[in-house]
Amino acid sequence: MSSSPTSPPRLHDQDSVPVGSLFSVRHHYVVMVVIALAIAAGRIATVSSREGSTAFLSANDRSRWCTIAALVEDGTFAIDRQMRLKDAKGRRHWQTIDRVQHRGEDGRQHDYSSKPPLFPVLVAWLYWGVNQCTAMTLTQQPIYLARIILALVNLPMLLAFCVATIFSVHRMTSSDWTRRILSAATCFGTMLIPFSFSLNNHLPAASATAVVAALFLWLSGRHGVDTNQRTGDRSGWMPCLLVSLLAGVASGWVAANELPALSMVGLWGLLFLYWDRRTVVGYTMGIGVVAVAFFWTNWMAHQSLRPPYAHRGVGPLVATMDAVEPNLAADAITGPLRSAKALDPQETVESVVDSDEPGRWRAVTNAQRWFAVTADVATDKVAENPVQSASRWRIYQWDDWYEYPGSYWQTERSGVDRGEPSRWTYFFNATVGHHGLFSLTPLWCLVPLGWLIAVAGTWRTDVRDQDGYQLSDDRAVRAMLFAIMIASLVCFAFYMARPKIDRNYGGVSTCFRWMLWFAPLWLLCCVPAIDRVSRSRWGRFTIIVLLGLSVFSMSTALDSPWHSPWLYRYWDFLGWLDG
Structure with missing residues (x-):
């Protein structure tokens, strides 16, 4: 008697599932996010400056690192010490053009980062904790310690970006193809991974x-x-x-x-x-x-509610005066300033120098206080050199934090700058x-x-969970x-x-x-x-x-x-x- 043909062995339930379903959308999300974080972490682990002295990549992030180091190591927002730091080859690897200069609480001019201080302050708290655990400082270890802090700061933020964006996409569409494409775009299609290994x-x-x-x-x-x-x-x-x-x-x-x-x-x-x-x-x-x-x-x-980048001109008007010969300006300006009670009893104007801004001078006192001298534009609208040819001068508090000796922002720039x-x-x-x-x-x-499709009202979102409940409101x-x-x-x-x-x-x-x-x-x-x-x-x-x-x-x-x-x-x- 011939034996009946044997039926093929029954596959395991998982094997009978279509191949596309084995790798679910949620598994796809996890893989994409893990790869993105791994790329960012790998770059953070090897990031270093062009000279190899620090883990700082530009003047932009150095500006923030200077504030962070100054807060924890010096207890101040002033970054004067960081501007003087040199590596073993004598290079000033902490130098940054993204800085301003203004009068500090001690009455002297100091360098400060031009970046709003809130983010650096938060990172400084983290740095303080790492410093307490490791006894390392950014000044001594500007490569490895900076990499540790970058990983602790930027990797969680990159994770939040990826997870939150993918979560939103998942709620907006029921198309698995759209979800997969945009999860890949979220993790690899924008410039956020390159910005994840720099403090910005x-x-x-x-x-x-x-x-x-x-x-x-x-x-x-x-x-x-x-x-x-x-x-x-x-x-x-x-x-x-x-x-x-x-x-x-x-x-x-x-x-x-x-x-x-x-x-x-x-x-x-x-x-x-x-x-x-x-x-x-x-x-x-x-x-x-x-x-x-x-x-x-x-x-x-900064003893100011305005961030540094908002200080680019003159401050409040202090006094007005008749114009004088330029070589007599210092002595002449002292009187009106003293009458306006803008000077201390022993303070005098030592010099009046040209400003980088047309139509303005900078008056400097012996107490390192600066004032701006400009023409009275109401009476001298068309003068080619309004300060020198004006009949009256106006004296303001100095409020241009980007103009100081050696400022990059007052020099002839090149390229896109x-x-x-x-x-x-x-x-x-x-x-x-x-x-x-x-x-x-x-x-x-x-x-x-x-935008056109959404505004025209020809697209509707109807995403539901496994129980059939709607996950997003179309309106x-x-x-x-x-x-x-x-x-x-x-x-x-x-x-x-x-x-x-x-x-x-x-x-x-x-x-x-x-x-x-x-x-x-x-x-x-x-x-x-x-x-x-x-x-x-x-x-x-x-x-x-x-x-x-x-x-x-x-x-x-x-x-x-x-x-x-x-x-x-x-x-x-x-x-x-x-x-």
Whole structure:
């Protein structure tokens, strides 16, 4: 008797699952985030300056490191000692051009970092803890100790950026393809990994922005039509207060690191208020906490509520006087200043020197106090040399912290630091040129399309969990995308409207870094576009190409975020750039 054919052995349940399901979307998220963190950690573990003396990559991060070292090692915000430090070969490896100079509490002129002090103060507390545990100082170990602090500061922020952004994308779309593409873009498609191995304000701002977006989507989703059927405690006061408080702190933190982000702070407030009026208390309290810390640290550092970059001119008017011959100016100015009680009894004006600003002199007293002397513009509007030819002078408190002996900002600059004379050229290069948002990160080409699709109302989000409950509110998502569009256009217009000296693309940097904090928001704006375009094979191919080019740009900056973009360097090689 012939034996019946044997049936194939029954596969294990897991083996019978389609291959694509074995590697679930959530597993994909974990792998992407782990790889991104590993890349960042590897670069932090080997980061060093060009000379190999420190782990500082540019004047930008050295400025913050100087404040951190001065606070813990010297108990002061003044960085005079750090400016004098030399390595074994006599090189001043702590030198930074990102500094200001003004009169300190001791009545003498001191150097200070030009960066807002709140972030350096927080890092200084961490440095103090590491110092207590290891007995190492940044002055003695500017390489290994700096790497430890960078890892403790930047890796958690990069993790927060990745997790919060991926969480938001997951709630906005039910397309696994869109989720996978944007998780890869989050981890590798922006310039945030290069900025994760340098101490800067862009990674903190971007990570906090991602957290605010995630909190808003989570809170608005809880108040959707379907989610109200869940347990009543989900819309209670305490969760609402805690979430809105955290959102307020994160939103305020973004503005503390990127001042133009104040526009988005207001828009976030309106969005939270519209979806739940109870959030106004927590959100306002959170912003207030950051605002108090920002102004308090600024006062402790500079005895001023304004950050250093706001001190670029003259202070309050002290006195007016008749103009005199330049060689008699010092003696003549002393009298009006003494009459105005602006001088101490034994204080006199020793010299009046030319200022780097046209139409202004700098009067210096024997107590190292500075005053600004300008023409009375009401009577001398057209004078070629208004100070010397004016009939009257005005004397102000000195408030230009960027003008001092040896200041980089008062010298003839080169490269992008000269400022772009043409606004149209600046607009071109900042969008599709050598510092272009779209040319350096082509994935952002999907952002305007995402705005159009969302605003037109032709895209709906209907994401549900395993129990069938809706995870995101469609109206909230579209309102958020509309708010991001407004803030993006406002901030970009702000930078385009800056005077020539500030039209420098963010200085020597691997991208137009001033808009980098929008990265998590623009990734969310890509969701409608990718959902729509990925319906076709060619659409998916186009999206993959855009992502690949964006990752390519990111990879060109893995040595340091503080050099010109690869496009700028290539154009310079071709001779397309002036000077």
